[in-house]
Amino acid sequence: MSQQLLMIEDDARLAAMVAKYLEQNGFTLATAGDGASGLARLTAAESTAQPELVILDLMLPDMDGLEVCRRIRALPSHLAQIPILMLTAKGDPMDRIIGLEMGADDYLPKPFEPRELLARIRAILRRKVDGPTSTGKALRFGSLEIDRDARTVTVANAARELTSYQFDLLAALAERAGRVLTRDQIMEAVRGRELEAFDRSIDVHMGRIRAAIEADPKNPKRILTVRGVGYVFARQQD
Incomplete structure (x- = not known):
């Protein structure tokens, strides 16, 4: 079909x-x-x-x-x-x-x-x-929960809206919490590496994700920028 x-x-x-x-x-x-x-x-x-x-x-x-x-x-x-x-x-x-x-x-x-x-x-x-590799279990970091099967994100049990691609980016980072990932590694993790991405697209999506899950998107605690390298999802708990 x-x-x-x-x-x-x-x-x-x-x-x-x-x-x-x-x-x-x-x-x-x-x-x-x-x-x-x-x-x-x-x-x-x-x-x-x-x-x-x-x-x-x-x-x-x-x-x-x-x-x-x-x-x-x-x-x-x-x-x-x-x-x-x-x-x-x-x-x-x-x-x-x-x-x-x-x-x-x-x-x-x-x-x-x-x-x-x-x-x-x-x-x-x-x-x-x-999407990114899934074990069938939800990822929990304090008040943040990422349900990979239902493809939902909640903070303190309140649903947060992300696009399909943004969900995959967040899940890919969270599954590798504590590891610094380059933009290319992030793209590869969400299976988009075969296409050349717009240089700033990952950064724009990260901004949207931060706006959805961070208490203060301008001073993020979960998704951190590593200058000259990429991003890391902090293991910190609330």
């Missing part, structure tokens, strides 16, 4: 080309020409027809892709956790940083090669299915 995707893109010719290419490679692509219809299609879908990934253009006629991304992440959890691949303007790193901060899982600059789009989709879906 082919995997269902949703593309929110106002360029009908591009959407048709992408749909044809992805269908040749085992996917079914639904399309929407603006943000409102994309959100409506997403929220109206039956549970069996919900897309497994959203391809979201940054520039849309009714609202920008950042607003669409924000609204998706504010939906009920089964929809809010759907991975988002954002299409951004080539050579504009600020758009990419803002997109990641708003909750996108990855980005692809326009114009792009269909083969790269396909590779990024497969990598995101592979991370979603596999």
